[in-house]
Amino acid sequence: MTTAELVFSQGRLTLSRPGTADPTLRAWDAADELLLEAALDAAAGFDEPRVLIVDDQFGALALGLSRFSPTIVADSAVLPVALAKNVSFNPAFPVAEPVYSWINPPAGLFDLVVLRIPRQADYLAWLLRWLNGVISDSGVLLAGGMIKHLPAKSVEVFAEAVQTEQVLPARKKARAIRCRKGAASLAGWPGAWKGYAVTGRNGDVEVEALPAVFAREKLDIGSRLLVPHVAKVASTLKAGDSVLDLACGNGVLGLTALAERDDLQLGFSDVSSQAVLSARHNVEQAFPGANAIFSHCDGIDAGTNACDLILLNPPFHEGGVVGDHIALRLFEQASQHLRPGGRLLMVGNRHLGYHRSLRRYFSSVEQLDASPKFVVFRAGNR
Template identity: 60%
Template structure:
């Protein structure tokens, strides 16, 4: 873990990006720098404005805004550990705020909201409408992101939801937009939930905007589901099964449809995914034995599983590769019971058959098409 210094308006911060990836990647970017500069230019700590930070990445915004004692909400379960680690590198900071998620969002009125603009337009549209509900009448929204990661139709999304005061000049390939609350509300927006009915199943799934493939079954999962049905047919009665990186929960729900007796755990790094999966399971399998964990991988104390089902994401914060899958493989290996199996689908070009052999003694291919491959990895008995 490599540290670097961010020259924040309230003083320098030593920050580190978690993980064992590219050492050149920092725990902040130019968008964080610009957001902090705009916040201190427009807000006065002595007036004690109530400030909310949304979707901070590794703690740069939260720690940089410490003179304002901000509240914090984030979709990703990776933030609490990253924030705690970076706070530890900077002795003397005030106490850290609780990291709220979309499972239990803050319920307050704010003078200012500082927002990292997400990559996906639907999630941005949802966030802006949610912000309208929590901003004071004369409140301020500071929204920033790296220009290459801003969503398509972003200008229209802002125009439909909030009142834009200032589009700040681009600096270091980043941009900040200063807004006032608009009249658009979540209650009036049809885009909050989108879904579909999986083939061969009687249930429906729907999801909130931050969830991958929320309005149609992605092609990798389409290849995966027949193998899921075969795998759960072979496990013992009441077996413990984990739908890891569950998204809307469709994989685990197909497992439950085939074997209602299973003890199913749904886990995802996105709180909107967990909210979605819990809603879907409650609608279709209300009497099932299910647990829902908002966690970066397998939740602490989750125990061991007889079968883990996984369709790993391959991008995180603009960084694309197999680093997320490797982290999930390592955690899956530690949480499989003796003789347990990991069943996964992934992009063929990422070579997961080689990666899995770093963690599992047995790996075999079960299915493939030109883009995706289904692999099974097993532990020793």
């Protein structure tokens, strides 16, 4: 965890960023600064504005706008944990609202919406269409992000969905825009679900996903290398054995296991609520009778039982930061949630050297496959 101070017109916030000890990684950036000041200006135009904050990163926006008792919704399960910690550091900026996700989104109408622009153009398009349904007729949308992380087609996405009133001057390589609601909605929008098919024991399995999910239109090359090994190992399991698809995304690894044995107990866990919704959708469509549970959490839920097999294609970036800090935390959690004789089956980027880091947590590490960019490992504890 790293801690730094954010100074803005209403005071000072002490903010921590969980999951890393790198002092160069702060819990806020210039886009948060820009959005905070723009939101405070916009809020002055309303008597008692109802404020919605969408996809705050670590709580800077929620705390900075706490005087308005904002409603908060975020795709990432990191935010509730980070916000709880940061509220404890800043008692003068209380935030009482729970953090909603796309599993249980809040109801409108809102006078002021403050949105961190995501990196994915499709997710931005989804968000803007959803927001059109919860912004009041006189409401204001403020959207911002770091310029280098804005989607390539963000101008077109905004033009198709909302009415742009003003592009605010850039500040410290951050950009924000002020908008009004548009007519576009999610109803009938073809971009909501996209997917592909994977071949299982009894034929193709359709795998679809919502826009915030990694590699939703085609099987990523890392998972492509791992999938045959998942099928092989799953076929050796017994009825009722417990399998966890960790950082599940659309659930393709867990679905591959179910395609081999539909009598397994499957868990699906992801930090993204849209990933959890997507995995649930795919299981219900392909294996409606499966014994499956779904968890929206950062890693492995504390109540998860010990597993016979954990499947993992770990993320290697978080908000534009590339590294192995997420994978290391997942390795540690996986080592603590395997039954005796249980195995972790994973794929990772070759350049991140996971063969070394896995040995910190597992007594047995074996390379099963490799390509120029990815390596498949099986790990366990004797």
